[in-house]
Amino acid sequence: MTGLIERTQATSAPVAELLTSVLGPNSPIRVEAFDGSTTGPPDADITLHVRTPRALARLASAPGSLGLARAYVTSDIDVDGDLYAALHALSEVTLHSIPRREQLRLARQLLPYWREHHVPPPDLEAKPKGLLHSKRRDSQAISHHYDVSNTFYEYVLGPSMTYTCAAYPDVDSTLEEAQAAKYELVSAKLALKPGMRLLDVGCGWGGMVMHAAAEHGVRGLGVTLSREQAAWAQEAIAKRGLSHLAEVRHLDYRDVPDGVYDAVSSIGLTEHIGKANIDSYFSSMYAKLRPEGRMLNHCITQPHRPTKRHTDPFISRYVFPDGELTTIGNLVTAMNDAGFEIRHSENLREHYAMTLRDWGANLERNWNDGVAEVGLGRARVWRLYMAACRLGFDLDNIQLHQVLGVKLGDNGSSAFPLRGEHGAY
Template sequence: MAKTSGVAPRLAKALAIVLGTEEIPIRLRAWDGSEAGPADAPVIEFRSRRALRRMLWSPGQLGLSRAYVAGEIEAHGDIFAAFAALSSAGKFAEPGPFRKPTARELGTLLTTAVGLGAVGPNPAPPPEEAKVEKHGRRHSKNRDAAAISHHYDVGNDFYRLVLGPTMVYSCAVYDSEDSSLEAAQEAKLDLVCLKLGLQPGMRVLDVGCGWGSFALHAAERYGVSVVGVTISTEQAELVRKRVADAGLTERVDIRIQDYRDIDDGPFDAISSIGMSEHVGREQLPRYVSQLHSLLRPGGRLLNHAISWNAGPADDDPDSFIPRYVFPDGEMLSLSEVVVELEAGGFEVLDVEALRRHYALTLRAWVRNIEEHWDEAVRLTSAGRARVWRLYMASSALGFENGLTGVNQVLLQKPGGAEPPLRLRQWTAG
């Protein structure tokens, strides 16, 4: 039987201060084996005093995230239940930037840390934390390249383990909740091709081509020529191999190139799948203008992007996602993106919301990580595997509770043939 006296009750009070709650929403297990909190709640273990020290120096999401990535905190059992309990409590449930503890609360936190022997220098962040600021101003080409490398250049074999054989790193489209991840990703690739109206002989630009799954699918199944661009060297290396293995080198050209440097339009269609989140609010007009200039009159653009649905954007650079996952990434609202696209000269043909589909996709990716945990750690590091587990599980919860969405916006550049009259005609096979 777990001890109910000892470290845990005092540690629970410290955690309650950080969360901004009267009572903690989890069962807390301390490093001495004692426990506190609701008996039937998800179990989170604080394995060392260093976790409390991180909370003292960074009393919020960042401190807890660093402790989890470093292995000083562990969530036992259902990872989704544990993260849901924490994220729905107190300050973590409030939209906008995280509200820091008051001076009085910090004093109580310090007193608790002193009593538990946790006071000391600020522990160094885990090595998986991003350090892109040394590469210049935000959304400069050099800094964007560093941000992309941080996220994507962590091993193609690791991503294959997480994403599965399709190697598609964006929201799948499920016919039913029982569909396999692979079938749902194939369905998404087909849907994009159909919305773009791809026909044999067309020239297509894939902006942010990832590991090349859309480029390969479009070239092989629809007979088009594709230029795919990425600024991830590891992605480009694997895509080129996949293209060669498929015998498609004459129809698929993969480049390491910033989208701002593409100058060989026009293209008949452009896909941007999960890329515009990296562009940034200030660069969005330039992004729209560039794609508009590269598209022939009457050509279609499909912009597939995550949206922020929870009111004013939370751009806190000291939260988990920008520090560990997507440095300099910015989630914009759907309305912001559509306004900019229309202001840039595009006509909106259709908007399709896929929020529930992304939750299913992310849960499938988390299953892949957990079922192959030892291999994931071997391919990267324990910290990196923990980052991806935390990020994907918490993101799934964000889509399930509506904080975030994902939308396919289909657009057309004026000047060509009129689009079909009805949506079902655009996606007819």
């Protein structure tokens, strides 16, 4: 009898009011729930629809960003209006989650929903097995994200098939112009010239090695842990008539034979290798370079020393399993300790927010085809993650750094000009 009374009292609160405790009393978002309850401004630009009791069960099992993400991915919660704007309004929940005390209070309120309506997490969550950052486990983690569907990535990334931060020449540049500018920026920093040998680790669909070959006459080898990326890249290389200069292999960066390469580019790999492997990673890249050879490391960073050990649970479970970020200071120190002389560092944070904006726009334009290709749940994962990451870059919760280093030659020779373009390199 007591349990029945507790259950009745716990579920008597209108659902929209329960959600308001998560969103905050001054939230500009309207909430409309399956029980007919509503809160928030009637004329709000954004409406959060709580469509089923399962949404509350998911929030009970994981209060904060993960529970909300699970409910969104499964369509138990939906959003009318701009998703990026909604996440901005929800930034304290989506980016920082809610305080532990509030989580416990909310969990108690939602416990009856969990008892009656709980279901397993969506099967889209990654479950890599084995020792963290072992070759076998890294292969599983990369496959989870990148072996989704080359066709789906074509819808999202556009013709460049480039899944890393672009460099926008100006605010009106197209995504394709900005991706080409990024590859040319990397080429300029590496001082690529005809006949050079380039190693591109974590090469994706081969964009860098194809640009280096086509625009600079460079012989490029790209390596990726994604079988689908390697197959797509090799076909694209052949179609462009670059097979005599460019190659992409399905290979772990740790299995690439040591040099001698004239340049190494790493565009978006460092996030995947694990903080514990940063030192050995830079040492291995250093060993592959000739004296006076350059390395350009391009990766997402944290703007300050993290207070939490793990990344956002939504990102780690749905998007980049086992991904780990570190600060630019730690990266530069590790690169320097491996033997590189650091010559230049640049933060492209705003450019990544713009890149994610344009990927999101591509996904919306191709939404029906994308859903048909990978299913509604996975398409909603990508929609949510791109909007959330865009917000993260806009709010300076994450950054994107390019760091340029050189392996010095005899007597400390760097082969750098006294002043490079704009005095930078």
